[in-house]
Amino acid sequence: MKQQETSKVPPRNEPLRWYQWPFAALGHLMGIWILLILFEWLGGLWGNEVGAHAKTTFLLQLDALQADYPGVLNRLLPWVSELMVNFSDVLSLNFTGMFAFLTPYWHGAVYVTLALMVRIALLIFAYPLFLLAMFLGAFDGLIARQRRIAFVARETETVHYYAYKSLPWVVMGCSYLWLFVPGIMIISPSLMLIPGVIATGLLIQQTLSSYKKYL
Template sequence: MPPKSTKKDEPAQSKKSQPTPWYLWPFQCVEYFFYAWLLLIIVEWTGHLWGWTVGEHARSVFFAQLALLQDDFPGLTQEVINYVLLIFEKAQMITNIEFVGFFAPLAPFWEGAVFATIALIARLIILASFYQIFLLALFVGFFDGLVVRQRRIAHLDREHVTIYYHSKRLLSVSMLLSGLAWLVLPGLWVIHPIWILLPSAIGVGILSRVVVSHYKKYL
C-alpha cells in the first residue's frame, strides 16, 4: 500500500513544482496586485495601533510621495496627477461618499481605503514608467552573459547546470518581489522610487547575465 500511494503522489508533486506558464503571468500579476491592495488597506485601518491616524496617514503619505517625485521627475509627476484627477472624475460618486449619523465613525476608514487605492494606482503608473531601466538592465546582462558564455565554451570550462536552474527561477521571483516592494513599501513610508527600483534593476541585470552565461544549449 505505501509504495502505491507514493507513486500516485509523484505526478501531483511534479505538477506543483512546474513554473507558471508565460500566458498566466498577467493573471498572476493581478492576483499579487490584489493582495498588495488588501494588505495596504488592512495596515491603514489598523494604523491606530502604532500611532497612525486612520485616513490621514494614507493621504499625507500620498501627497508627500508626489512632492518628493516632483523634485526629480516633474513630467512624470504631472502625468500621475492627471491620471489621479481622471480617476476622481470617473469615480466621483464613490470617492465623495459622506457618512452621517450612526455611520459617521466609518468616514476615516473609507477615506483611508480611497487614498490607499489611489496611491497604489499611482505607484503602478510610476512602476510602468520605469520599465526602460529594467529593459536596459536585461539588455546589458544578456549581452554580457553571451560574452562570458562564448569565453567559457572557447576555454572548455565546466558547465554549472545548477547555477543556471536556480538563477533562472530567481530572476522571475526577483522581478516580482521588486514590483511588490515598490507597490507596498511607499504606501507605508515616503520612499523615493530610485531607492527601490534602481537596485532592483541592477539585481535583474546581474541575474540575467548569470542565466545567459550558464545556458547550455545552442543559441
C-alpha cells in the first residue's frame, strides 16, 4: 500500500538547466513583445492614437539617452541609423482600400519592435555593470566568509539558500522590467537598472559570506 501511495505522488517540477535559460528568456522576450504590441493597439480605448504612442515613446527614449548618456547613444547611433534604414521600407508600407484602417496598427507594431530592439541593446551594454557588481560582491563576500571562519561565527544556511535562489530572479526581473516598462512610459535607465545591479551585488555578497565553512 505504501508503495502504491508513493507512486501516486506527482513528480516535482525540475529546475531549468543552464542551457535552457536562453530559450526560456527568448520565450519571455516574445511574450513582452506581444504584450507591448497589444498595449499599443488597445491605446485607442483610452484616447491615444494608435501607432503615435509607440513612435513618440521611441523618439523620446532616444532624446533621454542623448541627455543622460551621450556616450552610450553615440555608440548606438550607427546601429540605430542602420536599423532605421532597414526598417524604412516597412515603415513606408501603407494599406489601401478596405484594409486602410490597418496602417496605424502596422506602424505601431513596427515602432514597438524598434524601441524594444534599442532597449535590448542598452541592456546588453548594462550587463557589464552586473558583472562588476558580481565581482565586487564576491570579493567582499569571500572576505566576510574568511572573517566568519576566523572568529568562529555562526553559520546561516538559510540566508545562503534564499540569496542563491533569488539571484537569477533578480537579474531576470530587472531585465524584463526594463524591456517592458519603458515601452509604456518614459523612464530613465538608471531608475530601472541601477537598483537591479545593487541587488545583484548584495545577493552575491550574502551568498558567499553565508556559505558553509567546510566545502
